Amino acid sequence: MKNISISLIAVLILAALPAVLSAAGLTGLITNILPYVAITVFLIGFIWRILLWGKAPVPFRIPTTCGQEKSLPWIKTNPAENPSGLPGVIARMAQEIFLFRSLFRNTDVAIVDGRPVYGSAKWLWFCGLLFHWSLLIIVLRHLRFFIEPIAPWIGALSAVDGFLEIGIPTLYLSDAAILGGLTFLFLRRVVVPQMRYISLFIDYFSLLLILGVVSTGLLMRHFSPADLNAVKTLALGWVTFSPVVPKGISAVFYIHLCFVFALLAWFPASKLMHAGGVFLSPTRNLVNDSRRQRHINPWNAPVPIHTYEEYEDEFRDKMKASGLPVEKE
Ligand code: HEM
Structure with a gap:
């Protein structure tokens, strides 16, 4: 409970930050300085961690295999589960990145009559997928604030996302999906005792921060509208390096921004880095050719x-x- 409370307090402090800054007459800090600080920390931190991981030596083939390896011509192989070449690796990585293939294999264990019984557990996979895809769609839709004229595909994406036309303004499917997915991911850590036991501050904080971004976004869209013209002027000011402090933007927008900037700065230091790390996972991105080729550890000490x-x-x-x-x- 301590970790949950500390994370909640940290998020509440971030939510209060805009009010404190505006009382001190420092709103310009949020609109003109923090965006650049956050994006710089994000980019440098992200690249630095990727370079660090990229430099880690991987002398041996350690792919996890769950299918038949390429061997004799008459034995059917499974190239995506046991890649013997680049096409197999690409197929495997694509399944992992777009469909969370390994999470699909997630299992659950329960003690039945004193014996462990394993069963399929697809909720984590489903809600994880729901959350990540929705986040991607939301971020892509947000590009409308940063591009003028708005690219037609952004309009098309928004139209498809809101095609159910529920309410005014239309409820986006991605908004409902991200809220559902995030709530599941958060409650899973809070309600399941084993998950609560292993969850740390960084787990709760990341989830609560994203929940904060999403809920303030939804608040703006459905209950406390922001002046979208002013938001666009501000966003275009950022990308052209001539930010202007717009008048009349709601307080919720500033809280939304503070959460987003905190998320960007926090990203490289947190587990959210799996977004980049997944590409560097040697258990997924290596070809399994150990039987065709001998891999010798290049830094083996010479042994007489x-x-x-x-x-x-x-x-x-x-x-x-x-x-x-x-x-x-
Ligand atoms: C990690 C980045 C961000 C996420 C995940 C996020 C998430 C959201 C969500 C879920 C909504 C609800 C409505 C919708 O889906 O469009 C929203 C609305 C909104 N967001 Fe963000 N946001 C992010 C960054 C930003 C940034 C950088 C800006 C500043 C330009 C911004 C400005 C807005 C505005 C003005 C709305 C209200 C839109 C409307 O009324 O239609 N957001 N955001």
Whole structure:
């Protein structure tokens, strides 16, 4: 409970930040300085961590395999589960990145009559997928604030996302989906005792921060509308490096922004880095060719070896004398 409370307090402090800054006459800090600080921390931190992981040596083939390896021509292989070449690796990574293939295999264990029984557990996969895809769609839709004229595909994406035309303004499917997905992911850590036991501040904080961004966004769209023209002027000001402090934007918008900037700055330091790390996972991105090619550890320390041939040369006389068989006479 301590970790949940600290995370909640941290998010509430962030929510209060705009009010404190505006009382001190420092609203310009949020609109003109923090965006650049946040994006710089995000980019440098992200690249730095990727370079660090990229430099980690992987001398051996350690892909996890769950299908038949390529062997004799008449044995059917499973290239996506046990890739023997680049196309297999691409197919496998695509399944992992777009469909969370390994999470689909998630299992649950329950003790039935004193014995462990394993069963399929698809909720985590489903809600994880729901959350990530919705987030992507929302971020892509947000590009309308940063591009002028708005690219037609952004309009089309928004139209498809809101095609149910529920309410005014239309409820986006991605908004409902992200809220559902996030709520599941958060409650899973709070309600399931085993998950609560292993969950840390960083787990709750990331989820609550994203929940904060989403809920303030929804609040703006459906209950406390922001002046979208002013928002667009501000966003275009950021990308052209001439930010202007707009008048009359609602307080909720500033809270939304504070959450977004905190999320950007927090991203490289947190588990959210799995977004980049998934591409570097050697258990997924390596070709399984251990039987075709010998992989030698390049930094193996030279070890003095004494081959059997040398051994026999050394002891041949003695071996013969005691009646032991020798390979060379
Ligand atoms: C991680 C980045 C962000 C996420 C996940 C996010 C999420 C959301 C969500 C879920 C909504 C509800 C409505 C919708 O889906 O369009 C929303 C609305 C909104 N967001 Fe964001 N947001 C992000 C960044 C930003 C940024 C950088 C801005 C500033 C330009 C911004 C400005 C707005 C505005 C003005 C609305 C209200 C839109 C409307 O009334 O239709 N958001 N946001």
